[in-house]
Amino acid sequence: MRSAIIEEIYNLMKENGNVYFLTGDLGYDVLEKIEAEFPNRFYNMGVAEQNMIGVASGLALSGKKVFVFSITPFVTMRCYEQIRNDVCFHDLDITILGIGSGLSYGILSSTHFSLEDIAILRPLPNMTIFSPVDEIEARLGMRYFKNHHHPLYIRIGKKKEEIIYKQPYDFQYGKGVIIRPGKDVVIFATGPIIGEALSAADLLKEKNIEAEIINLHTIKPLDNDLIISESQGKKLIITLEEHGIIGGLGSAVSEVIGEYLPGNRVMRFGVEDKPINIVGSQTFLRKQFCLDSIGIMDTILKELKTY
Amino acid sequence: MENNTGLTNLAREIREDIIAAVVPNNSHHIGCSLSIVEILTYLYFKKLRIFPKEPKNPERDIFILSKGHAALALYCILQKKGFFKEKLLDTYDQDNSSFPEHASSGVPGVELSTGSLGHGLPVGVGFALSFKNDKKNNQVTVLMSDGELDEGSNWEAIMFAGQHRLDNLTIVIDLNGFQGYGETKKVIDLSPIGKKISEFGWNVYETDGHNFDELTKTFDGFEKNNRPNCIIAKTVKGKGVPYFEGKFEAHYMKLDQETKDKILSEL
Known part of the structure; x- marks a missing residue:
């Protein structure tokens, strides 16, 4: 699922020069292609998530569409107030890519689990929460959200999730x-x-x-x-x-x-x-x-x- | 050195506007608004490229008030520049007002809602990065308090801006020596602040934050070496109004109607 989403973002960055990608020093073996091809729109922000969300907000306020990437607790909890004040209160075009939904980081231990992300992000105004079931649905969502210019959190598994949908279906925003x-x-x-x-x-x-x-x-x-x-x-x-x-x-x-x-x-x-x-x-x-x-x-x- | 009498008069008028907008027995954050009057007057009347009739003009320079608690001073400046109809400020700090005590981007000319400290600089870095990549000349200025530097997010941003040589970014630190619950040097003594920041690849300048000649000289004298710039502006909390001047409590002190009238008559 993670790779499918990154591939969709890569395609979007190729067609739209206004799209930025920021990572909190993670993404080994996943982000290299984006980094190589878009050096002026890809930034490794270092292990500094508060600044990452703030910089994303400045970019978005100047008209960019921004993706931020890290393991879920780091990119949601460490910088929660930046998400609330800077991203949500200002209704910015920023997508938070939270990797490792639920228990998917199984052996890495509870610091890496994401078991509170929905609870903390749901109350934020202007926030949308997308939680795809598999790679097919993740791709459908990414194509829909290309034209969504508001705060978005994507709850992403890791890799090799079970495929539920055999083929694309009529994905609709907010519809179960x-x-x-x-x-x-x-x-x-x-x-x-x-x-x-x-x-x-x-x-x-x-x-x-x-x-x-x-x-x-x-x-x-x-x-x-x-x-x-x-x-x-x-x-x-x-x-x-x-x-x-x-x-x-x-x-x-x-x-x-x-x-x-x-x-x-x-x-x-x-x-x-x-x-x-x-x-x-x-x-x-x-x-x-x-x-x-x-x-x-x-x-x-x-x-x-x-x- | 050119004559700055015009700016001095403007600064006095801005102080009058600040005191005039204060709601007796209600408003606070007056001292911290008074300490940045000259800095804001210099920036808005001499330095920044702004478009009061088109606040979102893409060619504008960006100014972010990271010490959002001093919003009153910024509102008075924006009012004076004609960003909105003068009367609007009559509602400051009152029920249903669009002018909250902390800076609100709902006010024309305010780029970012602030109030929680340590947010303005990272956002300023994002603007600066965007302009630099797009090869645009827009300049970004962030005004911060000295107490605010306790927030780690600022140091994350300082490191990143130094690393990426964002020379279109300037921070002004309002060094008034006080923070929320004490003297800065007794709470977390960051001195020498300038040395710490310059080690991360910034140009650092010190100036008198109430002196227009010095402010002009400092802003016009930036080195051209692809580094972001930091101005440490020494200021006095409550400057220009003896009732507040130099007092820690100026952050919280309120005015009653009688004192307010007295101050206005003296200004």
Whole structure:
């Protein structure tokens, strides 16, 4: 997914001389082509994220379209006030490329995980949050956002994510996608972890439970209409994300349900609210937090039995 | 040396405007506005290429007030230059005003909303980089406070600007010796500031921030060596109004109606 997005940006930089790319001293084996071809529009800002966002803002205020790149916590938390005051309050054409969504930096440990990014970026005015499921959707989004001139955060995995879409589809800004119909329960999910939801739905089908899977690739603005329409008549409303349980997609969907369909319970899958002291592959870590297909299935079955 | 009487008179008028705009018993940040009057007067009436009727003209020089708490002085200057109708400032610091106490880019002529310190310089660096790459002559000036230099973001920006030789960028440090909760030399003593900044590849000049002859000489005397420029302007907090002059509390002190009237009659 990361390489696909970088390739789309490379193409954009080729056709538009107004596009800048800034990195916080990361991007080995990914950014070399952009650096070589656009030396006056590519800058390694050093390990200095506050300045990176400030410089991006000055560039954008002078009419440039700017991409900033780093590992998610570094490019969102370290420089959060710059994103709030300089980028969002001034509604600038800056795209934050956050690498390593959720637990994808598995063995690098919790300093590199991104489990709070949606929670902190969602309240910022003018901010859009795009969380693609796979390479195909990432490319569709990048092509759409070429003409989006406002703050944008892209929640990017790392590499070799499972391919969910076999071919391009009609991508629409702020509109969720039903990727698997089902009448019993609905799972609203975002990002590459949708793969686990689809496998869980296969397992649930064997138990005669039909799970509808909805891909909410844009977390802000959120597709309220789709959330409301697909939640009605379901035995269970579920959210799934590779993000902390507080403040992410689960919270966002709960706000909509609380407001428009009060009285319905929302069951949120996410990483528990505790420091993480274990490491391992992304697959291993998902299992630890019940975010793998079997964990998801088991938890849903248990929940349905209590009804 | 040319005669700067005109600028001196303007500076006095700006001080009058500052005091006049103050809402009795409400407004603060008066002392820090008074200390930058000469610097702003010099920049806006002599140095910067600006277009009051077209504030966003692409040929304009960029000025960023990074010490956003001194916005009142900037608003008074912009008013005097005709960026907006004079009456607007009658609402300063009042309910539903478009003139907040910290600089707002909603005001014509204000490039960047500031208030949290350490934001202006990185943004100024971005402007300077953009102009340099586009081979444009626009100059970028950022006015900062000395206390503000505690923020690490400034040093990130200082290092980057030195590395990339952004000679179209100038910072002016308003060295009034006070910061939010004490004297700068007692909180974090950065002296000699000039030496620290010059080590990162900048030209550094020291000047009297209230003296137009010195300001002119300094701004006109930049070396042409592809380095960014830093002017350390020694100033007095609350300058020009004895009620505030030289006092740490001038950052927070308010005026009652009687004192306000007295100051105005003396100016």
